[in-house]
Amino acid sequence: MDVRVSRHSVFPVEDYDRYVGDSPRATPYHASAWLQAIEKAYGHTAWIVSGHRGGALCGVLPLVEVRRPIGQPILVSLPFCDLAGPLADEPALEERLVQAARDLARTNGIARLQVRSGGRAVAPEAIAAGDARDKVRMLMPLPRTSADLFQSFKPKLRSQVRKAEKNGLTSQVRTDPEALDPFYRVFSANMRRLGSPVHSRSWFRELQRSYGERLLVGLVHLGDTPVGAGIVLIQGDRASIPWASTLAEHNHLAPNMLLYWTLLSRVCDSGCREFDFGRSTLGEGTYRFKKQWGAVAHELIWRDGGVADDASAGTRSPATGGGWMSGLRPLVELLWSRLPPGLVNWLGPKLRRYITL
Known part of the structure; x- marks a missing residue:
């Protein structure tokens, strides 16, 4: 060897x-x-x-x-x-x-x-007894058709997807480079609101060039305004969603529900058999959001x-941060979220390239 x-x-x-x-x-x-x-x-x-x-x-x-x-x-x-x-x-x-x-x-x-x-599925008893700081990978098996997938959802989840459509939201999945512009408008605005440095536009352009048709951009619109956006990457019959964002002022319209359903239905019908919702902290809001779709916690090692x-x-x-820096994090995020959009979109990528998470 x-x-x-x-x-x-x-x-x-x-x-x-x-x-x-x-x-x-x-x-x-x-x-x-x-x-x-x-x-x-x-x-x-x-x-x-x-x-x-x-x-x-x-x-x-x-x-x-x-x-x-x-x-x-x-x-x-x-x-x-x-x-x-x-x-x-x-x-x-x-x-x-x-x-x-x-x-x-x-x-x-x-x-x-x-x-x-990655590791094995986390046993329910281990989740119940787990450290609330621990992060897990949320994986969901996919059936052969989006119709089967929709029928597998609980009535409450199906109604939330329909609510978004009744609220006048529309959705689409695109693979063209121009789709990155509305994605980035939503993504960068959401990162600023969260107080987090944003990736550069060139990062997403290079990803699109490299992955080609295997990079899907999901977009949710209210009229002509993009209010939700996400990116899915595909490898064989596995799909992962590394980034998804919505505009907070429109969250009452449930754009996140329509965004995830649109992307899930697309990859399901295209032959994917597993959807990776990404990393979440046990018990927190994103964990519960992903779990409701049918995702199961798996180890991250x-x-x-x-x-x-x-x-x-x-x-x-x-795990989530610890030590003296964790106490400063809320203040840093608050200050960052109040900087002018143009400044954070210029400075953010210069910092983000060195943040490996």
Whole structure:
């Protein structure tokens, strides 16, 4: 068994994507498109650790090296998403890929490695007894048709979707680059309201170029005004929604319900059999929102630690912030939300490129 480390830019992309496409555990974030967009939009260096047997690819671990102007650099698999851990034909090779990632970090003078992977479904009793700070991945199996999916919903959920339509909202799913403009208007406004730095427009443009038809933009309109927007990425028969936003002043019209239903029905009818609602904190509002659609909590396992000693790389579930900084967070978010839109849309991407969550 041969384990190699290569720059993403020189690795045979067809071989990599073919292996990812055949893996039953691959996510849309494993695709080379994610690495390509990161390099082009933000200039971070992408790496691929690969395993080979007899010349055949039998394992991969994508990585991105993030070097901040202030603070220590980090090697992460992968930034800006919940998980993209090692994929391999056997568990022992996965550990060898992670070890090679530690070696790469040492060689490049990086003291911290974070490998983000997914785990099994969380048992109900574990959820009940779980730490309220713990974050989980919310996954939903999809039937063969959107009609079957709609009938599986509880009456209250179906009525909420219909309420949005009765309120005069309309929806569509687009794959053209121009769809990113209304998406970004809604997304950037919502990020400002939440007090969070926004991704750059170039990030979404590069994602669209890289994923092509596998990137869906869902839009909800009130008349000609976009009031809800989301992006779904597709890998094989799996779909993930990394970003979804609505305008708060229109939330009484239930645009979020129509947005998610529109995207769910589209991916269901196009052959997807699993929908990843993304990361949520146990018991909080987003967790309950995703659970009502039928999503089930699964483990998120983030191996996060130093690389000087292999034993120092601990395994944990990602949790909400802690320490002295967590006390300042509400104030920082409030101040950010009150800055002029033009300023936050200019400054936000300059900060967001270094925030790996």
